[in-house]
Amino acid sequence: MAAKQRGKRDNMNAFLEEAKAASRELMLLSGAEKNRLLREMAGAMRSATMDIIEANALDMKAAEENNLSSALKDRLLLDEKRIDAMATAVEEIAALKDPVGRVIDGWVTDDGLKIEKVSIPIGVIGIIYESRPNVTSDTAALCFKSNNVCVLKGGKEAEHSNAAIAKVLRATLKRNDLPEALISLLPDASREGVAKLIKMDKYVDLIVPRGGEGLIRYVSENATVPVVKHDKGQCHTYIDKDADMEKAVKIAVNAKVDRPGVCNAMETLLVDRAIAAEALPKLKEAFDAAHTELKGCGDTRAIIDVAEATEADFDTEYLANILNIRTVDGVDGAVAHIVRFGSGHSEAIITESYTTAEYFLNAVDAAAVYVNASTRFTDGGAFGFGAEVGISTNKLHARGPMGIEGLTTYKFKIYGNGQIR
Amino acid sequence: MAAKQRGKRDNMNAFLEEAKAASRELMLLSGAEKNRLLREMAGAMRSATMDIIEANALDMKAAEENNLSSALKDRLLLDEKRIDAMATAVEEIAALKDPVGRVIDGWVTDDGLKIEKVSIPIGVIGIIYESRPNVTSDTAALCFKSNNVCVLKGGKEAEHSNAAIAKVLRATLKRNDLPEALISLLPDASREGVAKLIKMDKYVDLIVPRGGEGLIRYVSENATVPVVKHDKGQCHTYIDKDADMEKAVKIAVNAKVDRPGVCNAMETLLVDRAIAAEALPKLKEAFDAAHTELKGCGDTRAIIDVAEATEADFDTEYLANILNIRTVDGVDGAVAHIVRFGSGHSEAIITESYTTAEYFLNAVDAAAVYVNASTRFTDGGAFGFGAEVGISTNKLHARGPMGIEGLTTYKFKIYGNGQIR
Incomplete structure (x- = not known):
């Protein structure tokens, strides 16, 4: 032997x-x-x-x-x-x-x-x-x-x-x-x-x-x-109080539903508390139409009727048509959630505010950080690389679409x- | 406990x-x-x-x-x-x-x-x-x-x-x-x-x-x-048959003697067989004047009187005023020696031939590859980086002076x- x-x-x-x-x-x-x-x-x-x-x-x-x-x-x-x-x-x-x-x-x-x-x-x-x-x-x-x-x-x-x-x-x-x-x-x-x-x-x-x-x-x-290496993609989309709600709904649904089984799909939607009462019912309607299973934090569930999202849910890459929703205190609350649960893959903010957009782009540490677009674009083809070797979640040598x-x-x-x- | x-x-x-x-x-x-x-x-x-x-x-x-x-x-x-x-x-x-x-x-x-x-x-x-x-x-x-x-x-x-x-x-x-x-x-x-x-x-x-x-x-x-990481620097200088001998001697001595205790100092000098009979005595004279201890391969020792360099010597980073000399068959012989013993740090060729210089630059895989200059220049200061974090012998992320x-x-x-x- x-x-x-x-x-x-x-x-x-x-x-x-x-x-x-x-x-x-x-x-x-x-x-x-x-x-x-x-x-x-x-x-x-x-x-x-x-x-x-x-x-x-x-x-x-x-x-x-x-x-x-x-x-x-x-x-x-x-x-x-x-x-x-x-x-x-x-x-x-x-x-x-x-x-x-x-x-x-x-x-x-x-x-x-x-x-x-x-x-x-x-x-x-x-x-x-x-x-x-x-x-x-x-x-x-x-x-x-x-x-x-x-x-x-x-x-x-x-x-x-x-x-x-x-x-x-x-x-x-x-x-x-x-x-x-x-x-x-x-x-x-x-x-x-x-x-x-x-x-x-x-x-x-x-x-x-x-x-x-x-x-x-x-x-x-x-x-x-x-x-x-290519670890998990725990991707978030944050809808800011200054978002164009039409864009926001369209982008959020696309990020979750287009291909739920891939790493650049959204797992958790973060909604600014300032617009939660207005936004959440619209979002629920759109996601219901897309047959998405919704889970929410306590504040979310006070507005729309969805199952409960636990701490463990916020840490789960579903790779399925399931979505967590959490109400947060503005962009700082969103960044704090992403710092805690994000995997450094792809994160998005939906906002028309120049200052908030720039702040989010700078404060979030991920391979790809988006303003007003779906996280689904994180891949070599969409980036225009011609061929993709992989999507790296390394911080060094190659990061993101490679x-x-x-x-x-x-x-x-x-x-x-x-x-x- | x-x-x-x-x-x-x-x-x-x-x-x-x-x-x-x-x-x-x-x-x-x-x-x-x-x-x-x-x-x-x-x-x-x-x-x-x-x-x-x-x-x-x-x-x-x-x-x-x-x-x-x-x-x-x-x-x-x-x-x-x-x-x-x-x-x-x-x-x-x-x-x-x-x-x-x-x-x-x-x-x-x-x-x-x-x-x-x-x-x-x-x-x-x-x-x-x-x-x-x-x-x-x-x-x-x-x-x-x-x-x-x-x-x-x-x-x-x-x-x-x-x-x-x-x-x-x-x-x-x-x-x-x-x-x-x-x-x-x-x-x-x-x-x-x-x-x-x-x-x-x-x-x-x-x-x-x-x-x-x-x-x-x-x-x-x-x-x-x-x-x-910063591994050892097993650096070589190759003197080609088309070298300007005055430059060659000056550069070789500098690469060894200027500061023998650092990683970008030369450890082995490779000499084209075609010019060995002419070059080796001149080199010996210059290195003797610099009190360098010389070791040579069999063919080298047939021309100048130096101690024997063993296989293990060619693999040793002396970090001292000691030098191996080896006679090689042209640029291909030099590249073959460097492939076998080099640590990917700094390698130099001395030649006036455009084609041989370009071949060496392309064929040798090292962080820094020189034509007609001393390997001693491999550092952040000499590269003009202002401050040096280190010299990396990694192949990925950062390579060479960092x-x-x-x-x-x-x-x-x-x-x-x-x-x-």
Whole structure:
């Protein structure tokens, strides 16, 4: 057992050492070459449609045997149309502006050194994800476009699909005399394999977990490699006394109802006490029409007839069409509630007051702070990033919607002509 | 014992909760107000010179009793001149451009949302440092200037000095009706106290260890709070066949000899085989004149008479006037050596060839990569940052010399006019 364990560890070491070595080769690949290869990968995926569907059928059969829910099975399923969409996504990534080599800053020092701060790849990125097989080609393409090596660890339930997709991408690399190690699946996909991967800071530069809360918590608590994490979104909308009530109702309903199961959906609505008597009945009417289950604080329930919201409710990410409502004392009361319960994801104020809006924008510490708009806009697509790597709830490195620039870091290039100190 | 431990933990929790709460108050302090307070702190330090010197005398007495080296005692000593210099440093920090509120990026989305990416404070920053008491006022001022709360953990040997300095700074806060918790010393300064602090990610947003290798390794291996770390500097200079030999000798000697005990000093000199026979004797002459102890690879020793450099030597940060010399096969050989032994700190090439210079700049992954200049320039002062928080060997968040911007993160402010999805 001990010998077997050691064998596994050594394999992992050798595998990641190869990935690290490959990352140096990738570092110098030009933008034109990267884009040509990405388009070739997209074409190869379309050509391999039947092979991918066959592999997917094995996963679907196992899903059937394991009684996976129909929602999970739908996430897992690949057909011709979905594979074409995956290929198109890779082509869209090829069309993005090159995130590497961007001169972020530049100046000449008193000593006459010309300094350029330039974006560069991070190196080796581990991506840990669940169910959807399209994440395999999406993240491989995003990493390749940013000159990063990716080590992919998908869900067990999608293993055949992921292997088939990775095989196509790797074959394209090989055909072009590039190391296959640039894109690979983690060989030991067990829980122990993941536990090892996230501690391999000698070879791996960043871990991006894309999955459920349990996975993310496990990874962030145990990794020694830096993690871009995506915690819960406990998002609030505050309706100020100076709000345009029509906008307020429309935005509040959208923030809750449009897609309750995602992280940028509102969980708690805060209403300024000064307008509660007028606003709450209108809000109740709109939310009733949207079949939202409402819970309220004591003051709210004195005005409208809703269930009681407990302290624990204010701390719950429902991810469902359920909403807490709390009456607060103006913008300061709203900020105090958000400080106490917010998760630093997305927070909104609805107001026509310039001063109150600016105060809220400055006083609330969250990745995205909105005036007069729905928190639902917090994502890479809506921000105009073209492609989204994830939404980070880290405070450092990348915060909020993370475009492909989130997969780069920087170095300083210093041009001298003989300077010494 | 268990009860006492629990008591300590609860104290730490309460202490850090207070720091976190204070950070929200600090978040909204204006630039003018911050600068006025910093100047008041500088004045207060000058006024308290005698109190600080008295406290310092207690530390000096303990240093005497504990037989500290004269170098350590010199670091510890405060006199009128040094306290004045500390006050001046705080005034210089007041004069820096405000790092907070900077609009880093901005655009309007297709939905008509105006997005601003704005720099904001990180929150609560723990600084763990050793010996020099001036770090107390320096880092407190840097954190205050960037609207961050600091929790300072100085060395045991400087405890009275640090307490006296912190007392002056906190008295200024109190006089201005600001919470003293904005600047504080960690109450439990034991090893256990540090162990707890670096796991308090609920309250602490960043840890900056400034000290010896042992401290930094301990912190980065055990922290759950993000750490800006400063590992070793295993720096190289490569003299290419197309180098201007006069520049090459001057730069190589400077990189090694100017201050061998610091992280940006060169540890290994790489010499292109094509010019080794000509270059090595000139280099030996110059280094002999600078009393540098030389070690060489086999090929080097075939040309000049120096001691043998082992594999382990190439991996050693001497921090002394000792230098390894290795003959390599052109720029590719140099890059391969740096990939194997470099620590990602500072690397230099000496060449007049445009193509070779650009290749080296792109192929070497380090925080700072130089052409025709000494690696000794890697620091905040030489980069023109005004104040230096440290030199980071992290790959993410902050890399290389870290100015006060390294103590900020960002948020997105989104200005809408009723947008929903």
